[in-house]
Amino acid sequence: MGRIVEIEAYIGPEDRASHARFGETPRNRAMYGPAGRAYVYLVYGMYDCLNVVTETVGTPAALLVRAVEPLEGVEPMRLDRILRSTRRRRSVTGEQAAAAADRIARLPRERLASGPGLVAAAFGLDTGWTGIDLCDPASPLRLERQLDDERRPEVRETPRIGIDFAGSPWIERPWRFVERAHSSVSGPAALR
DNA sequence: ACAACGATCAACT
DNA sequence: GTTGATCGTTGTC
Numbered sequence: 001m002g003r004i005v006e007i008e009a010y011i012g013p014e015d016r017a018s019h020a021r022f023g024e025t026p027r028n029r030a031m032y033g034p035a036g037r038a039y040v041y042l043v044y045g046m047y048d049c050l051n052v053v054t055e056t057v058g059t060p061a062a063l064l065v066r067a068v069e070p071l072e073g074v075e076p077m078r079l080d081r082i083l084r085s086t087r088r089r090r091s092v093t094g095e096q097a098a099a100a101a102d103r104i105a106r107l108p109r110e111r112l113a114s115g116p117g118l119v120a121a122a123f124g125l126d127t128g129w130t131g132i133d134l135c136d137p138a139s140p141l142r143l144e145r146q147l148d149d150e151r152r153p154e155v156r157e158t159p160r161i162g163i164d165f166a167g168s169p170w171i172e173r174p175w176r177f178v179e180r181a182h183s184s185v186s187g188p189a190a191l192r
Numbered sequence: 193a194c195a196a197c198g199a200t201c202a203a204c205t
Numbered sequence: 206g207t208t209g210a211t212c213g214t215t216g217t218c
Contacts, residue, residue, distance in 0.1 A: 008199070017199070019214095027214060045212035047200050064199055088202095088210085100202085117200050127213095162199055 002113060002122075003146075005153075005182045006067035008160045009175040010051075012060060017166035020060035031060035036135040036143075040120065040127050047117030048126045052134060052143070066161070066176070068113040069184035070122060077112050077122045078104060084121060108183075115186040153179040158191045 010018035019028040019041065030039040031053055039051040039062050051062035070077055082101045092100075113122040120126070123141070134143045146152075157174040164171060178185045178192060185192045 010199075019199075022215070025214075041199085042213060044198060044200050044210080046210065049199065051199085066199085085202095096203090103202095115200070160199075165198075 001072035002068040002070045003184075004065055004067075005069050005179040005184045006065075006186060007177050008064040008066055009054075009177075010062050010064065011175070012055075015166075016170045017160060017163035018060070018062075024060070028060065030130045031062050032058060033131070036133060038125075038129050038132045038134055038141065040125055040129045042127055043117070048120035049116040050120050050123075050125055050129075064116055065119050066116045067178075067184050067186045068119050068122065069110050069182065070112045074109050074112065078107070080124065081112065081121065110184040114184050118186075153182075156180040156192075161187055161191075 012018065013020045013023060015021065020031055024032050027041060030037060033053060034057055035054050037053045039053055040048055042048055050065045052065065053062050055061040082104050085100045085104055086097050113119045125141070129141060132141055133139050134141060136142060156178050158176045158178065159172055159174055160176045181192055
């Protein structure tokens with residue numbers, strides 16, 4: 001369980017940074033489905049990314065969950081991360097693996113899901129989770145409203161990360177939203 | 193059938 | 206700041 005502190009919006013087929021820019025395909029089909037479902041895809045052959053579908057059927061749009069502040073289940077999360085790391089590379093020496101495990105062991109709680117690939121890893125998500133209803137209170141993966149006594153976060157808008165391929169004006173659109181100065185936000189400090 | 197390319201991360205110089 | 210890991214999806218032929 002954790003608190004979402006960073007998201008990005010991908011608004012539709014006209015958005016050249018969106019997976020919907022080529023129209024409906026087998027991979028992005030979930031984006032064309034009902035709002036409130038998950039769309040999980042694999043990037044760079046290694047990392048899964050969690051999205052929340054946001055528009056009505058036939059209108060492809062989604063929010064990429066880029067960072068979460070882990071609040072419960074932190075140590076299992078950390079252990080799983082260490083296991084993944086140890087299994088990660090073929091050509092890694094025992095010493096390097098031990099050093100990597102040690103780094104993760106020392107990682108602050110709030111940095112365990114600071115990035116879209118890390119969010120999916122922390123919550124054990126892969127593409128098989130696509131389609132799950134995130135608004136169903138009985139779902140094993142779900143969104144919940146902030147608690148009544150929680151302060152409303154101050155939100156900062158920035159351009160989206162890692163979409164240089166999209167070109168102007170899509171690179172510049174301020175469609176990344178972060179909780180200002182929150183230590184779980186990913187990316188360069190200037191964009192927190 | 194094939195080649196190129198990512199909505200990334202960690203390690204290294 | 207740069208680079209390697211790693212593979213499913215997409216566009217092209």
